[in-house]
Every structure is written in C-alpha cells, then in structure tokens.
Amino acid sequence: MEQRKLLRVLAGETVTPPPVWLMRQAGRYLPEYRATRAAAGSFLDLCYNPDLATEVTLQPIRRFGFDAAILFSDILVIPDTLRRNVRFVVGEGPQMDPIAPHEIAALDPTHAETHLAPVIATVARLRAELPTETALIGFCGAPWTVATYMIAGHGTPDQAPARLFGYRHPAEMDALLALLAEMSADYLIRQLRAGADCVQIFDSWAGVLDELSFERFSVGPTRRIVERVRASVPAARIIGFAKGAGPLLERYRSGTGVDAIGLDWSVPFSHGAALQRGGPVQGNLDPLRLIAGGRALEEGVDAILDQLGAGPLIFNLGHGITPDAPIAHVEALLRRVRG
Numbered sequence: 116m117e118q119r120k121l122l123r124v125l126a127g128e129t130v131t132p133p134p135v136w137l138m139r140q141a142g143r144y145l146p147e148y149r150a151t152r153a154a155a156g157s158f159l160d161l162c163y164n165p166d167l168a169t170e171v172t173l174q175p176i177r178r179f180g181f182d183a184a185i186l187f188s189d190i191l192v193i194p195d196t197l198r199r200n201v202r203f204v205v206g207e208g209p210q211m212d213p214i215a216p217h218e219i220a221a222l223d224p225t226h227a228e229t230h231l232a233p234v235i236a237t238v239a240r241l242r243a244e245l246p247t248e249t250a251l252i253g254f255c256g257a258p259w260t261v262a263t264y265m266i267a268g269h270g271t272p273d274q275a276p277a278r279l280f281g282y283r284h285p286a287e288m289d290a291l292l293a294l295l296a297e298m299s300a301d302y303l304i305r306q307l308r309a310g311a312d313c314v315q316i317f318d319s320w321a322g323v324l325d326e327l328s329f330e331r332f333s334v335g336p337t338r339r340i341v342e343r344v345r346a347s348v349p350a351a352r353i354i355g356f357a358k359g360a361g362p363l364l365e366r367y368r369s370g371t372g373v374d375a376i377g378l379d380w381s382v383p384f385s386h387g388a389a390l391q392r393g394g395p396v397q398g399n400l401d402p403l404r405l406i407a408g409g410r411a412l413e414e415g416v417d418a419i420l421d422q423l424g425a426g427p428l429i430f431n432l433g434h435g436i437t438p439d440a441p442i443a444h445v446e447a448l449l450r451r452v453r454g
C-alpha cells in the first residue's frame with residue numbers, strides 16, 4: 116500500500132486523520148530558517164544552493180513531522196530565468212524590471228535548463244533524504260500570478276497593472292502567458308522526474324479576475340500546463356490553488372483538469388464539501404487563527420475536520436503561514452488535527 120498519506124488522498128482516498136502540511140512551512144517563523152537565510156546571502160542565493168535549500172526544506176519536517184515537504188524555491192525563479200532582474204528587498208517583497216508589451220516577443224526561455232538545474236538537484240537530494248512516509252511536493256506559480264509580478268515589477272494590492280495590461284494588450288498577454296505555461300510545465304516535468312511525488316500550481320492572484328479574464332488568463336494557461344505535464348508524466352498528481360476564485364472553483368477544476376483543489380479560508384464548508392464530491396480538497400484554515408491560537412485555532416481546526424474530514428482532505432492553511440506565527444501554535448494545530 117502507498118505509504119505516503121498525501122498521495123493516498125490525491126488518489127481519492129479518505130484518510131483519517133488527514134495528512135497535514137502548511138503552505139510556506141519553511142520560512143521566517145522558524146529560527147533555524149532565519150539562521151540559514153542569514154548565512155546564504157540573498158534569498159535567490161538560497162533558492163539556487165542545493166545544500167541550503169535542502170536544509171531549509173527539511174527543517175519543518177524535522178521539527179514538526181509534517182506529512183509532506185514542499186521544495187524550497189520561489190515562483191519568481193521563472194522570471195529570474197528570463198533575466199528580469201529579480202531581487203527580494205527585505206521588508207519590501209519581490210521586485211523586478213516591469214515588462215512592456217513590446218518586450219514580450221523577445222523573452223528568451225533557453226536559459227531555463229541550466230539556470231534551474233540547482234533547483235532540480237535540490238529535488239533529487241530531498242527525495243533521497245526525506246523519510247519514506249513524507250511526500251515531496253514540487254511547485255510553480257500559475258502563469259497569471261507570475262505575470263502580475265512581471266508586469267507591475269512588484270507586488271500590488273489588486274494587480275491593477277496586469278489587469279489593465281490584459282485589457283489593453285490581449286495578444287501580448289496571451290503570448291506572455293503561453294510562454295510562462297510552457298516554461299512552467301517543463302519545470303514541473305523536471306521536478307517530477309527528479310523525485311517530486313506531486314506538484315502544486317499557485318495561482319495566488321486568481322481572485323482579482325472577472326469571469327472572462329479568469330477563463331482566459333487563469334484556466335486556459337493552467338490547463339496547458341496540466342496537459343503538457345501529463346503528456347510527459349501521465350501519472351502526475353497536480354494540486355491547483357486558485358486563491359480567491361470561490362464561486363469559479365468548479366469551473367477551474369473541470370477546465371484545468373487538476374486532481375485536487377486548494378481552498379482559501381473564504382470558501383464556505385458547504386462549497387468545499389460539494390467540490391469534494393468530485394475529488395480531493397486541501398485547506399483551509401485562516402492563517403490568522405494560527406497566530407491567535409487558543410479557542411480561535413481549536414474551533415477553526417475542528418470545523419474543517421467536521422465539515423470536510425469525511426471525504427478526501429489534505430489539511431492545510433488557506434494561504435501561507437506568516438512570519439509571526441508562534442511555533443507553539445503550529446504544534447497545537449498538529450495535535451488537534453492528529454488527535
């Protein structure tokens with residue numbers, strides 16, 4: 116029998132208690148991460164250093180025994196491969212050179228193979244070093260979410276620059292998303308071949324799109340990734356996380372063909388349970404309940420287990436863990452989920 120609980124759930128099985136991992140589980144809330152990060156130099160140096168990236172991926176597994184490890188990297192390594200001058204400014208988040216419509220045709224993906232080789236080496240190292248029962252998750256950003264950063268040159272509250280770009284320059288937007296979809300699929304295929312057990316596609320900014328744009332900019336390019344990955348790795352298991360897409364999630368699943376749907380905390384349980392009748396779901400604790408701890412944490416965990424625990428569920432937060440999450444609260448979450 117498959118030992119990795121997360122893979123059993125992705126195959127459609129209900130596992131009790133459910134497997135649990137946390138988005139962004141390797142990160143600044145851990146003192147050991149902060150120490151490795153300080154020794155690494157820049158954030159991207161850490162992503163491209165197989166020794167250190169392996170170390171920070173394993174840190175939360177050693178400390179908490181999560182059921183899955185997620186490769187330590189970032190969705191913005193793809194624009195970095197495209198030489199967009201990506202940098203992570205402490206306290207300000209990611210920055211890069213904003214791309215203009217006329218520059219898109221000249222983007223050159225040919226550096227990807229060599230540029231991303233250290234990340235693929237990290238995947239192979241991780242699969243060799245992880246406990247047998249721990250699943251290894253690879254990932255990429257969805258083309259739309261990666262494009263929002265490439266167009267604005269930094270994070271914005273509502274991704275207005277990328278939305279306007281899509282309305283004013285639809286052909287260039289389609290070309291950019293098609294390139295990102297192709298590069299992302301190739302990147303996921305390499306991760307799967309190097310030892311990732313499954314992959315997650317992060318569409319963190321899906322929720323700012325209207326229905327027409329969601330179909331064109333989120334669903335279509337994600338479907339191209341799924342098709343291309345499955346053409347090379349037919350057994351690939353894929354989790355799609357379209358944050359904020361609530362009422363469109365059924366459409367997202369049927370339109371993209373992902374195996375499992377990530378839920379953010381705004382998705383009602385009734386909707387999550389309806390989605391779950393068609394396949395596994397992952398989520399969806401508000402990360403702020405983890406910061407608050409106590410009753411807020413317990414009732415949040417219990418509600419997810421009560422409402423979604425009878426079907427295929429991967430327990431997770433509804434978005435990434437934040438740097439101010441207390442370690443004792445992560446331990447309390449795990450005790451509550453595992454009973």
Ligand SMILES: Cc1c2[nH]c(c1CCC(=O)O)Cc1[nH]c(c(CCC(=O)O)c1C)Cc1[nH]c(c(CCC(=O)O)c1C)Cc1[nH]c(c(C)c1CCC(=O)O)C2
Pocket residue numbers: 137138139140141142143152158185186187188189190191203208209254260270317319435
């Ligand atoms: C939008 C996005 C990014 N990166 C990612 C997303 C999608 C998920 C989401 O919505 O949170 C995904 C991501 N980023 C990181 C991982 C590693 C694996 C893990 O989940 O533990 C993963 C899966 C490391 C990281 N990526 C980043 C850090 C913190 C940087 C540091 O340590 O200096 C980490 C651990 C930096 C980053 N990277 C990104 C931003 C906006 C930021 C700045 C915000 C912040 O600082 O939290 C882009």
